[in-house]
Amino acid sequence: MTRRGSARRLAGALVACAAFGALVALGPGPAAGQGAPASSAEPAPSGGPRARQGEPPAVPPGAPPGAPETPGAEVRPGGGDVVVMPEGRDAPGASAGTDREQVIAALSHNQVSITTTYAGSEIFVFGAIKRSAPARTGKPDVIVTISGPSTPVTVRRKARMFGVWANADATVVDAAPSFYAVASTGPLDRVLSATENLRHRIALDTQVRAIGSASDVADPDAFREAVMRLRRDKGLYVEAPIEVEVIEDTLFTTHVALPANIVEGDYVARVFLVHDRQVIDLHETVVGVRKVGLERWLFALSRQSPLQYGLLALFVALAAGWGASEAFRLLRR
Amino acid sequence: MLIYLPIAEVSVNAFVLLGLGGLIGLLSGLFGVGGGFLMTPLLILVGIPPAVAVATGANQICAASFSGVLAHWRRGAVDFRMGGVLLAGGVAGSFVGVEIFELLTELGQVELMVSLTYVLFLGVVGGLMLIESLRALARARSGAPPRRRERRRGLVHILPLKMRFRASNLYISVIPPLLIGALVGLLSAIMGVGGGFIMVPAMIYMLGMPTAVVVGTSLFQIMFVTGVTTLLHATQTFTVDIALALLLLVGGVVGAQVGARFGMKLRAEQLRIGLALMVLGVCLKIAFDLVATPDELYSLAAAP
Numbered sequence: 034m035t036r037r038g039s040a041r042r043l044a045g046a047l048v049a050c051a052a053f054g055a056l057v058a059l060g061p062g063p064a065a066g067q068g069a070p071a072s073s074a075e076p077a078p079s080g081g082p083r084a085r086q087g088e089p090p091a092v093p094p095g096a097p098p099g100a101p102e103t104p105g106a107e108v109r110p111g112g113g114d115v116v117v118m119p120e121g122r123d124a125p126g127a128s129a130g131t132d133r134e135q136v137i138a139a140l141s142h143n144q145v146s147i148t149t150t151y152a153g154s155e156i157f158v159f160g161a162i163k164r165s166a167p168a169r170t171g172k173p174d175v176i177v178t179i180s181g182p183s184t185p186v187t188v189r190r191k192a193r194m195f196g197v198w199a200n201a202d203a204t205v206v207d208a209a210p211s212f213y214a215v216a217s218t219g220p221l222d223r224v225l226s227a228t229e230n231l232r233h234r235i236a237l238d239t240q241v242r243a244i245g246s247a248s249d250v251a252d253p254d255a256f257r258e259a260v261m262r263l264r265r266d267k268g269l270y271v272e273a274p275i276e277v278e279v280i281e282d283t284l285f286t287t288h289v290a291l292p293a294n295i296v297e298g299d300y301v302a303r304v305f306l307v308h309d310r311q312v313i314d315l316h317e318t319v320v321g322v323r324k325v326g327l328e329r330w331l332f333a334l335s336r337q338s339p340l341q342y343g344l345l346a347l348f349v350a351l352a353a354g355w356g357a358s359e360a361f362r363l364l365r366r
Numbered sequence: 367m368l369i370y371l372p373i374a375e376v377s378v379n380a381f382v383l384l385g386l387g388g389l390i391g392l393l394s395g396l397f398g399v400g401g402g403f404l405m406t407p408l409l410i411l412v413g414i415p416p417a418v419a420v421a422t423g424a425n426q427i428c429a430a431s432f433s434g435v436l437a438h439w440r441r442g443a444v445d446f447r448m449g450g451v452l453l454a455g456g457v458a459g460s461f462v463g464v465e466i467f468e469l470l471t472e473l474g475q476v477e478l479m480v481s482l483t484y485v486l487f488l489g490v491v492g493g494l495m496l497i498e499s500l501r502a503l504a505r506a507r508s509g510a511p512p513r514r515r516e517r518r519r520g521l522v523h524i525l526p527l528k529m530r531f532r533a534s535n536l537y538i539s540v541i542p543p544l545l546i547g548a549l550v551g552l553l554s555a556i557m558g559v560g561g562g563f564i565m566v567p568a569m570i571y572m573l574g575m576p577t578a579v580v581v582g583t584s585l586f587q588i589m590f591v592t593g594v595t596t597l598l599h600a601t602q603t604f605t606v607d608i609a610l611a612l613l614l615l616v617g618g619v620v621g622a623q624v625g626a627r628f629g630m631k632l633r634a635e636q637l638r639i640g641l642a643l644m645v646l647g648v649c650l651k652i653a654f655d656l657v658a659t660p661d662e663l664y665s666l667a668a669a670p
Contacts, residue, residue: 149609152368152377187667189474197656199478200665259664293368293377294413328372331608335373335600343600346425346608347593350615354432357619361437361627 135163136175136306136314143318145291145300146325153293156320158216159286160304168282174217174224174307175277175285176235179320181212181269182298183240188256204249204256209241211296212269214289216276226310233305233312237261237270268292297322373607374418380613382412387426387617394430394618395437395625396632397566397581397641402427402559402592403488403648405614406480414610416477420467420557421599421606422614427560428592429615430622431585437626438582445534445579449586452547452565456591459551464598467556471603474667478656480557485653487553491567492645498571499638506635534575534583542572551591555598560588563645577634 138160145154158177186209192201217224221236230236243257250256264270269292277287300320306313324332335342369380386408390401402423409419438444470476527540546568550561565584569575575583600606629637 147370149369150367151370184668187474189665189667191660191663191665197478197482198658198660200474203474256664260666263662263664263666293370294375296375324372327609328370331372335604335606335608339601339604340597342608343597343606346596346600346606346611347428349608349612350425350429350593350596351432353612353615353619354429354622355436357433357623358436361623362440 133165134169134173134306134308134313136304136316137161137163138177138302138304138316138318140302140318140320143320145295145320145322147295147297147323147328148325149327151293151328153291155288155290156302157286157288158302158304159284160316161284162282162306164283169308171309172218173279173282173313174219175279175287176215176217176221176224176303176305176307177277177287177289178216178235178303178305179212179214179289179291179300180210180240180303181295181300181322183208183210185209186260188259190250190256190259202250202256204243204253206241206243206257206260209260209264211298212291212300213237213240213264214271214273216273216287216289218277218279218285221272224307224310225312229307229310229312233303233315235305237272267294269294291322295322297324369609369613371414371418371607371610373605374414374422374610376413376415378412378414378610383610383613384617386412387430387614388621389617390426390614391430391433391618391621391623392625392628393621393644394427394562394585395434395622395627396629397562397625397637397644401430401618402554402557402561403484403563403645406557406559407648407652409610414607415605416480417471417603417605418607418610420476420480421596421603422610423559424554424592424595424599425606425608425611426614426618428589428596429611430618431560431589431592433619433622434585434626435582435589437623438585441582443579444582444586445531445575446583446586447529448531448534448536448543448569448573448575448579449583451529451540451543452550452583452587453590455544455547455549456551456554456561456587457594459548459553460555460591460595460598461551463552463555464595464602466552468603470556481652481656483553483557485649485656487564488645488649488652491564492642492649494571495567495638496642496646499635499642503635503639531575534573534579536573536575538573546572547587547591550587551594554588554591554595560592562588563641566641581629 138158141155141157141159145156156179160175162173162175186206187203188206189200189203191198194201215221215235215237221230225235231239234240238257238261241257241260243253261270265272271289277285279285300322302318302320304316306315323329331342334345367380368377369383370377386405390405390408393401393404405423405426406416406419409423410416414422435444467476470479528537529540530537546565550565553559553561553564562584565587566580569580569584570577596606632640
């Protein structure tokens, strides 16, 4: 996993560099057809075509038919979720006359290791808008989201019973990401239309979903909001509306801070290119957050062989108790 | 220095944990209580999930009391026979306790149950101890000769299955110590405490044991009960965090040694007043939290 991760990171960085190079060479000026030769100059070891992880991009309405899944797309063996896009798919003839834009993004790291001294980390997301046509009128918007594994959560509410506060009502919020961060070039409701927001589940309140809770409690929304409020207070839900910086309508960069209290799992980073409140393109990458070393070993032991783990805990306790006792006896002499 | 705890899945300052362990250890050595009744609330305060705080607290107390038992044993202040009887009851109690704990976790009432039992036991025990030791102190001040412990024939003498406890200089029935042990085992599993704050007064006032052997014997029993509780939690609730326990007990074992040494220099009445005040203080704090309107009414837990 680690080896693949670092290879991915390298490939991602190279692709991004090559993309920048291509863009600089192109500039916004050249005619629609010039894209193909420039991008074919990309170095081969980078994997040539850009790699997409996760789902293939959602086809925006009005996109050229067949554009994302051109013939020649192949799936890498052993990595079923990696779809390799052939280069030059926007070559003249294939989709002549369209001004399709793509978003190319890379992360500073695709692997976060939770070590014993893990105290949070920061992921830099950077990328570029790749155009095979002159830029559209109006500024492009970019939205970056990172979400942790989503699990159901039991939410309980205290109420006064016989004079003391005790948990009274409870409901299950069906899906709530363990971590969620949104960064964008402006306030979400200005940058994005409501339908697009729902379709791609971009805003935080579309990520925390309660479907079955309506029957348990009278006011399920209060419970859903409590999840968001409590996790926001813990730094697990981050909404930073103007954290993405776009340079020259082409390059963009942002950073997302992962707090120290995150859980393991596959975190999905999504980069949306938005124009006129419509999502034009989406780039998705997986960030693996894993416990490593001692953390990993202890956690695995506690789940797979709990008896040995318990005995180890006892042994450590008794050894420490005896050690301290002996040490003090020696000190007294 | 922040450290990421593998089971609790939170990052906590290691020095805070070391200091916490040291403080609890000091009390443990001084009073013969494990200090769990302070440890569990304090751990929750620094951000450890309550279930992990309870289970890991048991593991830490096990280490601290082992260290304490060794110190007392060298002074011959442990009644192993009495400890064994208390222990037999304690193991049974902790099996039942872990089952109850699991049930309460499902119902989401662990917090309330723990708080209520704390208030009840700490209040009663602390109050009784304070009154008794203040009286004893007043007698000592007035110059009156210390009253000899009344050799009343209580329940402990009437019940069957009598046994001789030489170290405690007692010849009593084993049923009361068995019951006390079981109660302590139950509380150990539910509250993450060793139960010393109940056992110490129970041994003095109900069984009539001499104060000198009470602390060592109590620690002896606590060591085993918390050991069993640790194992049960590790295999059933998966909430024992070794890394957390290790940090707490490094501070704890050192504190326990210092406390045991320091405790020899204090008088028994003073020790008991100190313990009683501390127990009552914690009791009042928890009672206040139960009644006062909380800042946050909602709480989250992993759904089954």
